[in-house]
Amino acid sequence: MRYIVIGAGAIGGTIGGRLFQSGHDVLLVARGAHLEALRAGGLRLVAPDGEEVLPIPVADGPVPVRDGDVLVVATKAQDTVAALRGWDDAPVVCAQNAVQNERMALRRFSRVYGMCLWMPALHLEPGVVASYGAPLSGMLPLGRYPQGVDDLVQQMADDLGKSRFAAFAVPDVMRWKYGKLLGNLGNAVEALCGHAEGTEAVSRRARQEGETVLAAAGIPYSSEEEERERRGDLVEMTPLGGVERPGGSSWQSLAKGSGSIEVDYLNGEIVLLGRLHGVPTPVNLVLQREATRLAREGGRPGSLDVAALERLLP
Numbered sequence: 155m156r157y158i159v160i161g162a163g164a165i166g167g168t169i170g171g172r173l174f175q176s177g178h179d180v181l182l183v184a185r186g187a188h189l190e191a192l193r194a195g196g197l198r199l200v201a202p203d204g205e206e207v208l209p210i211p212v213a214d215g216p217v218p219v220r221d222g223d224v225l226v227v228a229t230k231a232q233d234t235v236a237a238l239r240g241w242d243d244a245p246v247v248c249a250q251n252a253v254q255n256e257r258m259a260l261r262r263f264s265r266v267y268g269m270c271l272w273m274p275a276l277h278l279e280p281g282v283v284a285s286y287g288a289p290l291s292g293m294l295p296l297g298r299y300p301q302g303v304d305d306l307v308q309q310m311a312d313d314l315g316k317s318r319f320a321a322f323a324v325p326d327v328m329r330w331k332y333g334k335l336l337g338n339l340g341n342a343v344e345a346l347c348g349h350a351e352g353t354e355a356v357s358r359r360a361r362q363e364g365e366t367v368l369a370a371a372g373i374p375y376s377s378e379e380e381e382r383e384r385r386g387d388l389v390e391m392t393p394l395g396g397v398e399r400p401g402g403s404s405w406q407s408l409a410k411g412s413g414s415i416e417v418d419y420l421n422g423e424i425v426l427l428g429r430l431h432g433v434p435t436p437v438n439l440v441l442q443r444e445a446t447r448l449a450r451e452g453g454r455p456g457s458l459d460v461a462a463l464e465r466l467l468p
Contacts, residue, residue, distance in 0.1 A: 155309065156181060158219075158244075159226045160237050162188065162197070162212070164275035164406065165249055166228030167283030168291055169314075171199040174210050176317040182212045189214055191281025198281055202288040202392045203318075216240035224310070225263075227255065230407070231419035234258050245306055247296070251338050251403065252419035253331050256299040267307060268327040269296040270334050272381070274391045276399050278409055286399045288392040293320040293385045297327030320388045326374075333376030336364045338420045341404035342441035345415065346448060347463055348401070348456025356463065359437045364424045370431040401455055408448060408455040415449040417442045436468045 155178070159170040162182040174180040184192055192212040199206055219225075219242040229237045231252040238246070238259060248255040249269040259266045273292030276284040285291045294314055297303055307323045314321035324330060340357030347353050368375055391399065400409070407415045421438040428435035444458065444466065 155179070155222045155224060155313075156220065157224055157226055157313075158183065158217070159228055160241075161227060161229035161233070162192065162283075163228065164277035164283055164403065165271060165273055166226065167197055167199065167277060168273060168275045168285045169226060169228060169249060169319075170210060171197055171208050171283065171285075172291055172317040172319065173313065174208050175199075175206070176313075178313060178317070180210050181217070182210050183215065184212055185214060187280040188277075195281055197283060199283055199285065200394055201285040201291065202394065216242075218242070219244045224306070226269075227259070230403070230414070230416045231255055232414055232416060238262065247310070248299075249294075251334060251416065253328065253335055253423060254419055256328070260299065265306075266299040267296060267310075268299045268331055269294055270327060270330040272334070272385060272389055274389075274399055274402075276406065278406060284394055284399070286391050286394060287389045289318075289390075290320050290388045291318045293389050295322055295324045295327060295330045295384075297324045300328060301325055320385065322384075329374045330376045330381075332368060332373055333378075333381060335420065335423060336361050336368070336375060337378070337381075339364050339424065339438060339441070341402055342415075342417050342421055342445040343463075344401055345404040345408050345445055345455050346441070346458040347460045348405075350456070350460045352460040352464070356437070356441075356460070356467070359467070360421065360424075360441060363428070363433075363435050363437050367424050367427045367431065367433050367435060370433045371427050373427075404445065405455045408453060411452055413449060413452070415445050417445040421445070440466050 159166045160183045162184040196209040245265040247267045274286040311321045339360040421442040424438040
């Protein structure tokens, strides 16, 4: 089986790199300066267990799909539709945060799988991906969308389990992804204010809104306790070279000046569900609006004072 990883950033680079290290057939799909760096010198994967340059094949877009190929989409949610454009029908794994990617993929692909991500990683420099998880690089519950487990899920879980991941098949992968969505509501706070004192309180308010909305919508989600119990001490955030990871995925979008950020599919998902079910979501609305504005204006992560953010909140 060949894993075609579409989006070779922090998540895709770690997944593709670890699979390649364990002997699997991998093709990375990238663009821009990252693509050129991968072509010129391979993927440099930096992790607590060491650093290695991996000569993984790379492409700049759709290639002919072979029997047995699996497409692993690891882009941000706002890029999903564009990332899948031009590919022939093949099993698609959405290795992404948010909960709408699988639905978007199912419009065009007959077999879609969800993958829930607990994977501390970083990609700011072309050709380089840093993985901060130890002793394993991440925890990856996965299953068929909208529900179920099949032979391909079991094979992928086995391949990933032999590639330094805590991977396991679940019949209710979207319940896990909705639980992760609640945890990701604080991404916008980190992107806006960094790790300043007071950010945790704002993140808690955003999560409380999210829990209220999911309850009103009748959507089940995994609990923080369940997540911690399954993860245990298998995936711990570990400094690299004595340096902590500076920020998560939304923080990295601002740091790279990408011009877009994933909040429409994180905080915006809660806002959408709140409107559908008559539940006010003012905290998530402010976070969605301000993070989008900062990304559009090319602002740096952590450039908003916590007190200024709190004045915008009800």
